[in-house]
Amino acid sequence: MDVVEELVAKAGGCAVIDGGFATQLEALGADINDPLWSAACLIAKPHLVKEVHMQYLEAGADIIISSSYQATIPGFLARGMTLDEAEGLLRTSVKLALEARDEFWKSTLRKSKPIYNRALVAASIGSYGAYLADGSEYSGSYGADITTEKLKDFHRRRLQVLAGAGPDLIAFEAIPNKMEAQALVELLEEENIQVPSWICFSSVDGKHLCSGESFADCLQILNASEKVSIVGVNCTPPQFIEGIICELRKQTKKAIAVYPNSGEIWDGRAKRWLSAECLGHKSFDALAKRWQEAGATLIGGCCRTTPSTIRAVSKILKGRTGH
Ligand SMILES: C[S+](C)CC[C@H](N)C(=O)O
């Protein structure tokens, strides 16, 4: 059994992923209206980064995702940092998550009836579109000049540094198009990355990737790689998730992860979330139960979900929760 299968089994068949990392940072008072988005806190407020991880662990997350979603070497260089400093901040994002995991685990071992699993740390890698910070992680439109090779060059060094920092997993998040999926799979092979990875797509219609390309085509690419242990979707409206799981089930034997957003819509220009009616009478946790029944084995939340969302998800999936 690999680390993920082991965790899923220990969690009773479905592991809980944390919720919106940036969302909770903002709730703690961080200003992330910045080209680096949540990664700006790695520079300004690393203690808040660790605090958010702790809150999700307490809520019952079995997997916490590092603060590196929009932490990129060119992004840090543009901030006036040296290459060494930029790479150091990437390592710091994994270190803060590992420290939170280890401290939390130590504290739960002291309790007479441990109700938690030892969590795994996933190093986040956002899409090229996240770095562009122009809303293209929800359109998949990277312009006419982009190529698979350019995307590989963009991702290569960050992947090497994060994989070397000791995470349990690599989490490629909100990948909006097929070219980027292809680039990531090639890169994992070329760099012979030994840390198991997940690749999660974003969708705005529940039927295709954000780019309009089909899940089936992308899954074919992912299925061909042993470096990809888990596939799925994140930062996608919750009402689409059950249908996407059914589609993914047809296309792959790999484990399926889903961690949707709240259903609100990101306005990439105004840089704010627009409200949208989407859940109907269903709560996020009630839907999570259906995602489990549909075949997802890793379930959590993305943007605009919070520790209380994850507490409810953990309770409904495992019949238990944090305090
Ligand atoms: C997942 S989106 C809300 C992240 C923020 C976006 N890449 C931006 O910087 O505008």
Ligand SMILES: N[C@@H](CCS)C(=O)O
């Ligand atoms: N792990 C990232 C995903 C953004 S889509 C975050 O929650 O900030």
Ligand SMILES: [Zn+2]
């Ligand atoms: Zn998100």
